Amino acid sequence: xxxxxxxxxxxxxxxxxxxxxxxxxxxxxxxxxxxxxxxxxxxxxxxxxxxxxxxxxxxxxxxxxxxxxxxxxxxxxxxxxxxxxxxxxxxxxxxxxxxxxxxxxxxxxxxxxxxxxxxxxxxxxxxxxxxxxxxxxxxxxxxxxxxxxxxxxxxxxxxxxxxxxxxxxxxxxxxxxxxxxxxxxxxxxxxxxxxxxxxxxxxxxxxxxxxxxxxxxxxxxxxxxxxxxxxxxxxxxxxxxxxxxxxxxxxxxxxxxxxxxxxx
Amino acid sequence: xxxxxxxxxxxxxxxxxxxxxxxxxxxxxxxxxxxxxxxxxxxxxxxxxxxxxxxxxxxxxxxxxxxxxxxxxxxxxxxxxxxxxxxxxxxxxxxxxxxxxxxxxxxxxxxxxxxxxxxxxxxxxxxxxxxxxxxxxxxxxxxxxxxxxxxxxxxxxxxxxxxxxxxxxxxxxxxxxxxxxxxxxxxxxxxxxxxxxxxxxxxxxxxx
Numbered sequence: 001x002x003x004x005x006x007x008x009x010x011x012x013x014x015x016x017x018x019x020x021x022x023x024x025x026x027x028x029x030x031x032x033x034x035x036x037x038x039x040x041x042x043x044x045x046x047x048x049x050x051x052x053x054x055x056x057x058x059x060x061x062x063x064x065x066x067x068x069x070x071x072x073x074x075x076x077x078x079x080x081x082x083x084x085x086x087x088x089x090x091x092x093x094x095x096x097x098x099x100x101x102x103x104x105x106x107x108x109x110x111x112x113x114x115x116x117x118x119x120x121x122x123x124x125x126x127x128x129x130x131x132x133x134x135x136x137x138x139x140x141x142x143x144x145x146x147x148x149x150x151x152x153x154x155x156x157x158x159x160x161x162x163x164x165x166x167x168x169x170x171x172x173x174x175x176x177x178x179x180x181x182x183x184x185x186x187x188x189x190x191x192x193x194x195x196x197x198x199x200x201x202x203x204x205x206x207x208x209x210x211x212x213x214x215x216x217x218x219x220x221x222x223x224x225x226x227x228x229x230x231x232x233x234x235x236x237x238x239x240x241x242x243x244x245x246x247x248x249x250x251x252x253x254x255x256x257x258x259x260x261x262x263x264x
Numbered sequence: 265x266x267x268x269x270x271x272x273x274x275x276x277x278x279x280x281x282x283x284x285x286x287x288x289x290x291x292x293x294x295x296x297x298x299x300x301x302x303x304x305x306x307x308x309x310x311x312x313x314x315x316x317x318x319x320x321x322x323x324x325x326x327x328x329x330x331x332x333x334x335x336x337x338x339x340x341x342x343x344x345x346x347x348x349x350x351x352x353x354x355x356x357x358x359x360x361x362x363x364x365x366x367x368x369x370x371x372x373x374x375x376x377x378x379x380x381x382x383x384x385x386x387x388x389x390x391x392x393x394x395x396x397x398x399x400x401x402x403x404x405x406x407x408x409x410x411x412x413x414x415x416x417x418x419x420x421x422x423x424x425x426x427x428x429x430x431x432x433x434x435x436x437x438x439x440x441x442x443x444x445x446x447x448x449x450x451x452x453x454x455x456x457x458x459x460x461x462x463x464x465x466x467x468x469x470x471x472x
Contacts, residue, residue, distance in 0.1 A: 011412055011442060047412045077413075129362050129386045168319035169365055202365060203319035 001239050002159075002192065002225035004073050004095070005039035008060060010047025019046060019056050027063045035070040037230040038263065041095050044085070045075035054084035061088045073097050073121070079108035086116055095119035098161070099148070101126025101140040106147065114151030121159045121194060122148070124180070130163050134180035137162055138187070145188055155190035159225050164195050167210070168203035174214060178221040185222040194225035197235075212238040220246060237264035265300045272304035272328055273311075275321055284332050294339040301329045305376060309461045319369065322460070326376045349380045351471035352402040356384030356393060357440075358417040363410035366440055366460075370406060373460035379467060390417065390424045397430050403471050405434055406463060407453070410441040418451035426452075435470045439463060 007030045010016045018026040034042055042064060046056035053076060061072060065088075073095035074085040086094060098121035099109050113120040122144050124130070124137035131137050141160055148158060162180040167173045177200075181193050195218065201210035212235055215226070219242045228235060237258075244255045258264040268287070271279040287297050308325045311317040353374050357367050364386050371383045382400050384392055397405060405425070407418050418438055425431040436453040439462075448456040457463045 011410075013442075016412070016442075049413070049416070125362065127387070129364070166319075166365055169323065169368065171320075205318055 001219070001223075001243065002041070002194070003039045003230050004097075004194065004225065004227045005034035005037075005042045005230045006196070006227050007034055007229060008042055008064070009045040009075070010056070011045065016047060019048060019060070022059065024063050024066075027060060028067045031064040031068050031070070034230045035068045038236065039070060039230040041071045041073040043073045043075045043097060043227060045097075046081065050078050050080070053078050053081040057081045057085045058088055061085055071095070073119075077105060077108070079112060082109065082112055086112065086118075093119065095121065095159070097121040098123050099144060100124075101144060103127060106144075110147060110151060113157075114148070114153050117153065117157070119157050119159060120148065120153065121161055123161050124163050130165070134162075134176055134183060137180050138183050141184060142187070145191070155188055156192070158188075158191040159194040160184055160188070160191050161194050161196070161227075164197070164199040164214075166202035166204070167200055173200060174217065178217060181218065181221040181223060192225050193223045194227060195223060196227045198228065208232065208234060211235060215239055216242045219243065233264065240264055265296065268297070268300045269304045269307070272301065272325055273307050275324055277324065277328055280328050281331065284335065288335065288339065294336045297332065298336055301332055302377070305329060309373070309464070313459070313461050322369065322373065326372050329376045350378040351404065351467065352380045352382070352400060353404045353406060353467060354382045354384060354393070354396050354400055354402045355406045355408065356388035357386040357408045357410075358414050358421060359387055359389050360417055361409045361411050361414045361440075362386045363408070363440065366410070367408040370408065370439065370460045370463045373464050374406075374467060377464045377468075390421045393421045394424050394428045394430070397425060397434060398428065402434060404467050405436050407436065407438045407451075408440045409438070409443070412442050414440065414442075415447055415450060418447075418453070422452040435466075437463060437466050 008015060010019055031042060044060050046053050046060060048056045071093050072089060074082050075097035076082050082096060094116060096109060096113050096118045099105050100123035124140050126140050162177055164177050165173045197211050197215055200214045201207035204210055215235060215238055240255050240258050243249050244252050249255055268280060268283045271283060284297060305325055308317055308321060312322055355367060355371050357363055371381050374381045382396060384396055407421060409418060422436060437455045437457055438448060438451060438453045439457045443456050445456055455466050457466055
């Protein structure tokens with residue numbers, strides 16, 4: 001499971017404040033804790049207005065890299081901010097968050113991903129919003145994969161996010177998500193599947209329990225990456241256990257090691 | 265009536281339907297039955313605000329009210345019908361933002377609380393808000409946005425409403441992830457609400 005740590009995100013109030021005040025200690029703490037908890041990538045989202053976003057993105061990257069060498073996932077719809085970030089990360093693996101069927105992203109994000117051969121999160125939505133059915137979402141994914149292929153980006157660089165909606169407003173959100181995941185994997189076996197796991201439980205009580213149950217079933221449906229809080233120990237344990245139970249953990253060593261190191 | 269209110273608040277859909285049918289058969293004033301549903305909805309809303317009830321319960325109680333309204337509508341006199349809606353509200357998620365969960369819940373809650381709601385959907389261009397404001401003649405416009413990049417489209421929408429000369433007669437409320445009173449001032453709205461229940465309260469205050 002490729003974990004993308006979600007916490008350095010300017011749409012969270014405390015992070016927005018830290019960015020405004022250039023509070024390095026706060027950002028460093030978020031970076032250290034998430035990478036120690038086993039995040040493979042840290043999402044970096046400044047969430048600030050377009051004119052100052054490139055500078056904020058650069059500051060975040062420098063601050064994070066002053067304490068950890070972890071890979072980064074640059075999260076913005078603003079091509080200038082992404083460019084500024086890519087400049088900072090020259091020789092490191094880069095993930096971009098994200099491409100979708102929206103025109104501004106096709107024009108702004110796709111060329112950058114192809115040019116720099118980045119990993120790329122791909123969202124199943126377009127200018128009309130998030131489609132209701134799995135089939136419509138698949139149609140968007142199909143046209144986007146055609147574009148990334150034409151741009152020379154291998155399928156294995158793609159992290160397709162079928163977009164999880166909350167169970168609170170649609171009790172069929174889970175089955176719909178699993179169905180879409182299976183269909184994407186059938187058609188594009190080399191792509192990764194990722195998701196913001198906690199979306200499933202928005203508006204519900206005891207959310208962590210729902211997130212864990214969803215994670216287990218989603219992994220069975222092909223999910224191999226997730227945008228989560230890596231410090232959630234119970235969720236981490238669930239992921240390791242599920243991977244093992246599904247026969248994905250050779251000699252159960254990942255699970256045993258995680259147990260021994262106190263990670264789960 | 266208390267039994268009906270209790271059944272709705274307890275999320276006992278079958279019992280609520282049975283009681284409602286029974287009351288209709290007994291020729292009880294249909295407006296009284298609807299009042300009971302509204303009282304129940306108010307209680308559900310109160311418990312939601314306290315964190316004791318959750319979104320699925322808001323939705324289920326809304327469905328119960330809608331089902332009852334459908335049955336009761338044909339029984340209402342013309343006078344009752346015309347006094348039915350409290351006012352008109354336009355709702356939409358602003359340009360550049362596609363988040364719809366919160367907006368849909370606000371739309372639902374306003375609807376079941378007696379407002380005529382025009383939902384413009386997500387990623388709504390400034391011009392569409394203005395056009396709808398002129399055609400639909402609402403007392404209130406609610407703008408939703410989850411992202412920080414929703415601030416400027418909100419500000420632009422308010423400015424365009426001023427430009428079009430309709431701002432004075434319309435109250436504007438905003439809501440969504442990052443919104444607070446500081447953002448309300450920045451975009452030039454009249455109020456900020458933290459959830460659907462507050463949206464209803466704001467409209468109730470403004471439209472009396």
